[in-house]
Amino acid sequence: MKALPALACALLLSACGGKEKETEWGVYNEPVERTELPQSAGVRELTVNWNRDIGDSGEDGYAIIRPAIGNGGIFVANRAGDVLRLDPADGKVVWRRDLDHSIYTGVGLGEGLVFAGLDDGTLVALDAGSGEPQWESSIRRQISAIPVAGSGRVIVRTADGMVIGIDPSDGDQVWSVQRTVPGLSLHGDSKPLVSGDTVITGMANGRIMANAVVNGRDFWETDLSFVGGTNELEQLTDIDASPVLQGAGLYAATYQGDVVAVDIQTSSIRWRRAVSTRLPLEVDGDALFVTGALGDVVALATSDGEVLWETDIFRGRGMSNPVALAERVVVGDADGNLYLLAREDGSLLQTSRIDRGAVVSLIGLGDSLLAFTADGAVVMVGTDDN
Numbered sequence: 001m002k003a004l005p006a007l008a009c010a011l012l013l014s015a016c017g018g019k020e021k022e023t024e025w026g027v028y029n030e031p032v033e034r035t036e037l038p039q040s041a042g043v044r045e046l047t048v049n050w051n052r053d054i055g056d057s058g059e060d061g062y063a064i065i066r067p068a069i070g071n072g073g074i075f076v077a078n079r080a081g082d083v084l085r086l087d088p089a090d091g092k093v094v095w096r097r098d099l100d101h102s103i104y105t106g107v108g109l110g111e112g113l114v115f116a117g118l119d120d121g122t123l124v125a126l127d128a129g130s131g132e133p134q135w136e137s138s139i140r141r142q143i144s145a146i147p148v149a150g151s152g153r154v155i156v157r158t159a160d161g162m163v164i165g166i167d168p169s170d171g172d173q174v175w176s177v178q179r180t181v182p183g184l185s186l187h188g189d190s191k192p193l194v195s196g197d198t199v200i201t202g203m204a205n206g207r208i209m210a211n212a213v214v215n216g217r218d219f220w221e222t223d224l225s226f227v228g229g230t231n232e233l234e235q236l237t238d239i240d241a242s243p244v245l246q247g248a249g250l251y252a253a254t255y256q257g258d259v260v261a262v263d264i265q266t267s268s269i270r271w272r273r274a275v276s277t278r279l280p281l282e283v284d285g286d287a288l289f290v291t292g293a294l295g296d297v298v299a300l301a302t303s304d305g306e307v308l309w310e311t312d313i314f315r316g317r318g319m320s321n322p323v324a325l326a327e328r329v330v331v332g333d334a335d336g337n338l339y340l341l342a343r344e345d346g347s348l349l350q351t352s353r354i355d356r357g358a359v360v361s362l363i364g365l366g367d368s369l370l371a372f373t374a375d376g377a378v379v380m381v382g383t384d385d386n
Contacts, residue, residue, distance in 0.1 A: 032294050034316035038339070043349040045328070046340055049368070049380040051354070052091035054078050057376045063102075066146060066361045067372050068109035071128040075114050077106040078376055083116055083126060088365075091380060095131035099124055104142070110149025110194075111168040117143030123156060125171060135171035139164065145242075150194035151213040155201075157192055163201050163209075165216050175216035179203050191242040200264075202239025206254050208262065220267035224252060224260045240278035249302060251288055253277045259290055261305060271305035282364070284324035287343070295319045297331055297346060309346040314339070323364040326383060330369055332359025338371065338381065354379045 055078035057065040067076040073094060074086040081101050085094040099116060106116035113134060114126045121141050125134040141158040148155050153174065154166040161181040165174045181204050190202040199213045206225025211218055224239065241253040249270070250262040258272040259281070276293040283289075287308060288300045295315040299308040318334025328349070329341040336355035341348055357375030371379040 032316045035295075035313060037335075037337070038313040038348050038351065040339070040348045040351045043340065045383050046330070046338060046350055046352045047382050047384045048352075048354060049382045050091035051380075052086060052093075052378045053376055054084055054086075054378055055080055055082060055376045057360075057372070057374065064105045064144075064146060065103060065107075067363060067370060067378060068107050068114070068146075069363060069365065069370065070109045071112070073128070074370065074378065075107045075109055075128070076372065076378055077103045077116050079103060081118075083107060083114060083131070085114075085128070085131060086378060088380070091378065097126055097131040097133070105144070105146050108147035108149060108154070108191075111152070111154065113149065113154075113168060115147040115149065115154060117147065117156070123147060123154075123166070123171070125154070125168070137166055137171035137173065139173075146191050148192050148194055148199075151197060153194075153199070153213045155192045155194060155199050155213070157190070157201060161203060161205075163192065163199070163211065163216070165199075165213065174214075177209075177211060177216050177218070179205060179207065179209070181205065190240050193243045193245060195245050198264075200243050200245070200250065202241070202243055202252055204239070206239060206257065208239060208243065208250075208252055210264070210267070222262060222267050222269065224254050224262075224269070224272075225257055241281050244281050244283050246283045246302065251281055251283055251302070253281060253290065255293065259288070259300060259305070261302070273300055273305040273307070275300070279319075280321040282322045282324055282329075284343075287324075289322040289324065289329055291319045291322055291331060297322055297329070297341065299329075299343075299346060309344075311341070311346040311348075313348065318358055320359045320362055323362045323369055325364060325369055326367055328383075330362060330381075332362055332371060334358040336373060336377075352381075354381065 057078045077083045081099040084096045102119045103116045104119045108115035116124050121139045123137040144159040145157040156164045162178040164176045192201040200210050202208050207223050209221040243252045250264045253259045255278045256276050259275045260272045261270040279291045290298045296312045298310045320332035322331045327343045338352045340350035355373040355377040357373035361372040363370040368382045
């Protein structure tokens with residue numbers, strides 16, 4: 001069974017090596033002794049521009065809810081069933097729509113629509129401009145990743161290994177492909193990636209596949225896993241980090257496995273580096289930034305995967321995905337802290353508390369970033385060089 005409640009997932013992972021691993025607010029606390037709050041260099045570059053509370057969005061550690069940015073707005077949901085559009089300038093609510101049902105995955109954005117997956121397996125589409133309902137599609141399966149849309153299709157990934165292409169005009173299901181799901185796997189949230197006429201999806205079996213967006217035709221499939229261990233728990237190799245594309249280079253990662261660079265023209269693996277992660281990757285120019293499974297933050301060269309720098313000062317603090325911010329890198333932790341790192345060597349420059357809830361998502365916006373916490377705080381953070 002693909003999806004597991006937070007407690008079950010925590011118990012599943014705690015068996016690995018006999019180390020305790022808990023899940024809180026959708027963020028995995030690493031199975032290592034927690035470090036003390038690191039001392040920064042005293043730089044004061046990060047400033048909070050605005051903070052909007054939209055309601056708990058990860059209180060059971062189970063739902064997969066993250067903001068989306070596009071169409072001139074910020075779109076976000078809470079667990080109770082509200083989808084909101086916020087003004088990026090000041091965080092004010094432009095519209096709010098109550099779906100009258102608990103939201104399990106959201107929000108997706110594309111084709112002029114906003115998407116949310118409900119607990120009962122229904123996909124709901126709203127107009128991005130007005131918030132008016134457009135259609136509902138009964139998937140009848142647990143939607144296990146935030147939906148994406150582009151090139152005339154809405155792409156949905158389900159817990160039982162199915163990828164579905166949906167017509168954005170009416171919600172009709174046009175095509176589907178399915179892959180075998182291991183008996184045990186993580187509660188993953190790897191979003192499919194739409195690029196041109198291709199949708200690329202990371203699966204729970206450690207394979208990544210490329211299909212035609214319009215009809216689902218298979219283009220290629222590559223196994224990224226490098227299976228070790230002696231039992232199913234130790235052999236978990238889910239692709240939970242959403243694939244990232246830069247030029248002809250595709251970057252993906254497996255849990256308890258590697259960060260891998262794939263040539264999308266040949267589907268061959270260019271390089272692999274032993275870094276385990278389940279969090280989104282960040283590619284910025286010639287560097288790839290990764291938050292490892294123990295809380296380490298690592299910078300890899302996109303050309304060959306060589307380690308540019310690595311810092312272990314955040315181990316056990318429940319770290320978020322990294323984002324590049326000008327000449328800096330920012331990560332968050334389970335206590336609501338943001339950390340500003342130097343891009344060239346990973347040294348800690350600033351620590352800034354933005355909320356009491358865990359930072360579950362960071363999105364870069366040029367010289368600003370959007371932080372999202374499990375308590376439902378949507379925080380716009382800017383930079384002020386001084």
